[in-house]
Amino acid sequence: MDSAGHSRASSHHHGDGFVGVIYGDIGTTSFRFSVVEPVERNEFVQVEHETCGTVLGRVDEVERKTDLSLDRAQVLGDGEPVDIEERVSAQVSVIGYRDDRGLLQVPRTPFRAGGAVSKGETATIQEVIGLTEDKKHGAYVGLLAGHDVPVYLDINAMVQKHVSIVAKTGGGKSYIAGVLIEELMKHHVTCVILDPHGEYASLREKGKHAEGAARFHVDPRGYGDAIQVFSPDTKINTGCRPLKFTLSNLDARDILSLTGSARVRIHLTALRKALDLLRQAAKDYTIRDIIRVLEREDDPQNASLVDELEYLSEVEIFAKEGTRIDELVLKGKTTIINLKGVPPDIQELVVNRLTTAMFELRKVGRIPPMMLVVEESHNFCPQVGQVASSKIFRTLASEGRKFGLGLVVITQRAAKVDKNVLSQCNTQIILKVTNPNDLKAIIASVEGLTTAMAEEISRLPIGVAIMTGGGLQMPLMVEVRPRETRHGGESVKVIED
Numbered sequence: 422m423d424s425a426g427h428s429r430a431s432s433h434h435h436g437d438g439f440v441g442v443i444y445g446d447i448g449t450t451s452f453r454f455s456v457v458e459p460v461e462r463n464e465f466v467q468v469e470h471e472t473c474g475t476v477l478g479r480v481d482e483v484e485r486k487t488d489l490s491l492d493r494a495q496v497l498g499d500g501e502p503v504d505i506e507e508r509v510s511a512q513v514s515v516i517g518y519r520d521d522r523g524l525l526q527v528p529r530t531p532f533r534a535g536g537a538v539s540k541g542e543t544a545t546i547q548e549v550i551g552l553t554e555d556k557k558h559g560a561y562v563g564l565l566a567g568h569d570v571p572v573y574l575d576i577n578a579m580v581q582k583h584v585s586i587v588a589k590t591g592g593g594k595s596y597i598a599g600v601l602i603e604e605l606m607k608h609h610v611t612c613v614i615l616d617p618h619g620e621y622a623s624l625r626e627k628g629k630h631a632e633g634a635a636r637f638h639v640d641p642r643g644y645g646d647a648i649q650v651f652s653p654d655t656k657i658n659t660g661c662r663p664l665k666f667t668l669s670n671l672d673a674r675d676i677l678s679l680t681g682s683a684r685v686r687i688h689l690t691a692l693r694k695a696l697d698l699l700r701q702a703a704k705d706y707t708i709r710d711i712i713r714v715l716e717r718e719d720d721p722q723n724a725s726l727v728d729e730l731e732y733l734s735e736v737e738i739f740a741k742e743g744t745r746i747d748e749l750v751l752k753g754k755t756t757i758i759n760l761k762g763v764p765p766d767i768q769e770l771v772v773n774r775l776t777t778a779m780f781e782l783r784k785v786g787r788i789p790p791m792m793l794v795v796e797e798s799h800n801f802c803p804q805v806g807q808v809a810s811s812k813i814f815r816t817l818a819s820e821g822r823k824f825g826l827g828l829v830v831i832t833q834r835a836a837k838v839d840k841n842v843l844s845q846c847n848t849q850i851i852l853k854v855t856n857p858n859d860l861k862a863i864i865a866s867v868e869g870l871t872t873a874m875a876e877e878i879s880r881l882p883i884g885v886a887i888m889t890g891g892g893l894q895m896p897l898m899v900e901v902r903p904r905e906t907r908h909g910g911e912s913v914k915v916i917e918d
């Protein structure tokens with residue numbers, strides 16, 4: 422460079438992966454380059470910096486600049502030939518480089534005009550982004566979008582600091598939850614899945630692969646040996662083991678909250694009295710027994726309470742012997758609680774009782790550290806209103822990490838999940854979301870999300886997720902790996918192909 426600031430760039434022979442040349446006004450955090458070989462938005466590129474060495478960047482936008490004016494486009498529309506000059510330019514934001522101490526740094530002086538831009542090499546990407554292939558502690562979730570670089574999420578970080586999975590309906594939440602659970606099973610992590618639609622039992626079955634899945638290096642397999650399935654309703658969900666609770670553990674208020682009765686006050690005394698009577702006579706009793714006692718009282722006020730209890734007795738969720746939690750949660754195994762066909766109020770009860778019991782037993786070490794997967798979590802820990810399980814989820818979200826009980830919170834309505842729960846999820850998996858309120862809730866809860874990436878959320882194709890946390894040093898776009906097992910949540914067609 423001479424004193425006037427002129428410099429001479431020459432066309433050198435470019436190495437493999439050369440995609441273009443830096444031009445125009447150049448910053449330290451972003452620059453443009455003229456595109457010589459095709460590049461795509463979100464792709465990683467690398468540039469040599471005179472003092473910093475190899476620096477990694479990401480393509481934020483690719484633009485085709487043309488000299489076709491509105492006037493001449495009109496002429497073209499009239500069928501007359503017009504010469505058009507086109508040039509492609511790309512905008513890059515700088516991610517940085519690793520210094521001698523391995524710290525991520527961003528150059529403090531701009532790149533040189535005329536500098537060559539190349540496709541990001543696997544080794545550079547892995548080093549700068551800090552991606553390691555830690556098969557022992559990591560869950561393999563997919564490949565960095567546009568590159569063949571595997572992405573692993575740290576399993577300890579996920580259990581200790583919780584995970585959220587958000588997407589609009591049909592966005593691929595259950596699919597990627599299945600991917601995560603496969604990885605947990607592979608690493609013998611104890612897991613319980615609250616499954617309102619009965620779609621997770623297919624984790625037992627081997628899946629089959631679409632063409633083009635080879636680059637993910639995933640072999641189909643089933644996990645039948647690692648999975649047990651329970652359900653409160655074994656008539657609908659045949660083949661499941663029955664899930665039962667002992668009535669004797671519930672007090673009058675619990676039972677009334679189950680009936681959904683609006684008249685808790687009026688009935689509380691009567692029910693308490695009935696329970697006292699029964700408890701004096703026997704250790705175990707049934708809803709039928711309670712009804713019998715109430716009917717003996719011959720109090721007309723009891724009639725509606727009896728009706729509510731009749732409903733409960735039909736659900737058949739109570740038994741003399743309840744399912745033991747330490748039978749339900751087995752070290753290194755995955756337990757699915759199939760809630761398909763179970764009325765919402767009963768689902769809330771089941772979820773509340775199970776979750777509370779698991780938390781209590783985990784505190785005293787009677788069950789192993791574990792992951793609790795909560796599908797449709799807006800129903801079990803809603804932002805607005807109270808359901809039976811609201812409280813326990815808040816407690817788990819804030820205290821679960823101390824006891825090794827991690828949550829995977831899945832929802833299609835991020836805005837409708839208790840913020841106290843969602844904000845505690847340190848690993849975030851975001852798929853396509855379009856609802857503006859949900860987008861706001863997500864962007865508010867993700868640290869380090871660039872504006873370009875935030876805008877990308879509503880445009881994500883099926884199968885691509887933005888992931889943050891989980892040991893990742895920055896939010897990344899990831900092509901979700903194919904499932905090893907069959908996905909049980911396939912969309913249903915009204916008209917067959």
Ligand SMILES: Nc1ncnc2c1ncn2[C@@H]1O[C@H](COP(=O)(O)OP(=O)(O)OP(=O)(O)O)[C@@H](O)[C@H]1O
Binds near residue numbers: 590884
């Ligand atoms: N990574 C992926 N690769 C291939 N197919 C996928 C992927 N993710 C999702 N799909 C397909 O998209 C459809 C919807 O996925 P999924 O059932 O996971 O959606 P969802 O977000 O759980 O929806 P819902 O809110 O309705 O439960 C399924 O048919 C699934 O096979």
Ligand SMILES: [Mg+2]
Binds near residue numbers: 594595596910
């Ligand atoms: Mg789903």
